[in-house]
Amino acid sequence: MRLIYLAVLVLLIAPVMAGSGDDDGETTSREFSLRVDEGVKIGEYRVELINVVSVMDGLIEVKVWKRVSEFEDWRVMEDHRDSNFDEGADRGGLTLTVVEIFDDDTIRMRAEYRDDYGYPRKYTTERGLAPKNLPELIVEKKFDRTDISVNDEVKVTVTVKNVGNDTARNVLIFETPPLSQFRYLAGYPPKIKSQLAPKESDFAVYSMVAVTEGEVLVPALVVSYADAKGNIASVSSSSFTINIKPKRKPNLDLIVEPVPPIEHGGTGVINVTVLNNGEASAYRVEIKGETTPADGGIEVTKGSLGKTYFEIAPGASENYSATVKGSRSGNYTATIKANYQSDEVIMQKEVSFEIIVLERPYKYLYFVLVLPVLLVAFWIFRRYKEYKY
């Protein structure tokens, strides 16, 4: 940018120099443009455009000062009129003239000064470097959950923060029209304060319920505001897509620890765990159990194979156990059935497992085998002795 200015300067200045070359050979004049908060260095002098006071009236405000000296001059200049600073160009000072005022930011100026001060060189003033006092808003639109299923309630938080250093005025939220995929409950459309001081923030919350499944593009939220001068700006949050999953369902798992074989006449414990590994509560859980063949060879002596629960929350599990007694050996099959509801829909789960009742152990049966063998062995040995000569 500066290079371009420099080039323009050189082009404009060249003819002027030629014209004033003979004039007592001591002063020169050059033209340059200036913007508010810009300055030029001419020798030890500094010329800074403070403000365009009025384009219509052709008035500007400049500050001229000299390095390493007491000289400093604030002045409002009228265009097309020469103004002498530090006694003017003839006395080693400056003579400045506003050539043209382009707008309330940029002017064109001519300076006359001693030849040996060199070319005017541009710089940005300290004031120009200092931050501007403007409001700046940032907007955020956020869902309180990312995992959304049909029937889920979502809270949308809209946050607006002024990160600028001036008050934002006329703050207005433009939220998109209601999305068809949601049913809006409360707080819509969101509203926030109309003025936000620097660092101040405000937020609005509204809630809605997902109605249909599928992908939804959540459009950006636009906020418009005005600065002190009435300039209007706007920002928007980023848009994003969410996926609405199908309705959440409960899913009951019936887990039965394997029942070790039951000794004849002995008992075994059946431990049943009802786990809801679905995403919704299961209601009115009714569990029933039975064993087959129902020949009375196995019976529940403590607890029950069935149970009811009003609700089992997702992720939760319930436990119960029943003690069975096996009075006839055989292989039995136990079946446990659970009926439960969710949103008036009745669901069912079933699990079957085997219970083995062992044969009656004949504890001293081996005697029946061993005894005759012993007797025979004894008999044979006796006979052997009897006939051994």
Add this chain to the structure above:
Amino acid sequence: MLNVLIIGVGQCGNRILDAINKEAFGGSTRLSKYYSRQKFPSRVETLAINTAVNDLKELRFTSANDRFHVPNLHGVGANRTVGKQGFWNNQDMIMDEIEKRGDFDIAFVITSASGGTGSSFSPLLIHELKNQYKNISVIGIMVLPFREEGSIYLQNAAFSMRDMMEVETDGLILVDNQYLKRASGDIATAYDNINNMVAQRILFLIEALDNEMLSVTDLGDFKTVMRGGMGMGTIGFYQADKKTPSLASAIDNSLKPSNLLYPSNVYEEAARAMIIIQGSKKYLDVDVITTVVEKLSSNIGHVFKGIVVKKGLPKVLSVFTLEQAPELEQMYALAAQAIQEEKNRKNRSKKQLDDAFAYIEDLEEIY
């Protein structure tokens, strides 16, 4: 019930006794003694006596208690003089061993006629038995040698039989190895076959004597038969087979020389006889029996008959004593000849030795 004592003396006697014990077990297998019980028809005590312990060890079916070794002897080497001395030296011990077994109505003493131990012990033993048990009947069962077994055996047989007759046995039953060996090939099987035959007959006989059924023979009848003729006889036996279960032919067969333990012609040489018939009732036609027995008794002297009703095909045992025994005479002739030859051989040897010694008669050893 009869009290029967069976004594086997010497190797031959021991082995026949063992065959009897085996037969009492039901016979067939070597292992029968491990699972079976002896089924003697009466109270039977057995005793094997020998001077050679190895002969006793060889036995299989005679219990260890029933084997008596005459101490300090290792056989007598067919020498009857040594044998007799051995008996006298150990007489008390032997008789004690028998006495332990109680009282007896009848005793069988089984021996070979030709060995050393059996042939020398048996007559002395029988003598002692008759002394000790007043009412006992003692029957000797003597096994005659193969004729080719040698001169000493022949000589022993001749003398031992004479000894046997002198001690007044109640009878001698002859078993002739020479005559019976024809059936079998090698000696070992011949012995086994002969021993089994004897065992079967003796047990059958005891059973018949001790039977309480109608029309049976008893010990008295048996003694009468055995005292007949020369006081020695033999036993015949026949078991009808399914093809010809005829009773008449069974009886006939039991008298045929081929079914006797000692060769003889019953119809010509027998003095008294006893026929014991056993079998299922349907085979036992009394008329047939009577006819056959009458035919026999018209040829020889008295014939006792016994009928034992027992399930099975007809079995006939015949016991008889002989009036004449040409075979025996022949054997004695052979024996005499053998003794003479033995004597000559000895003399010849003696003379030869004397002749040899004559060379050094007047000489002395010089060193």
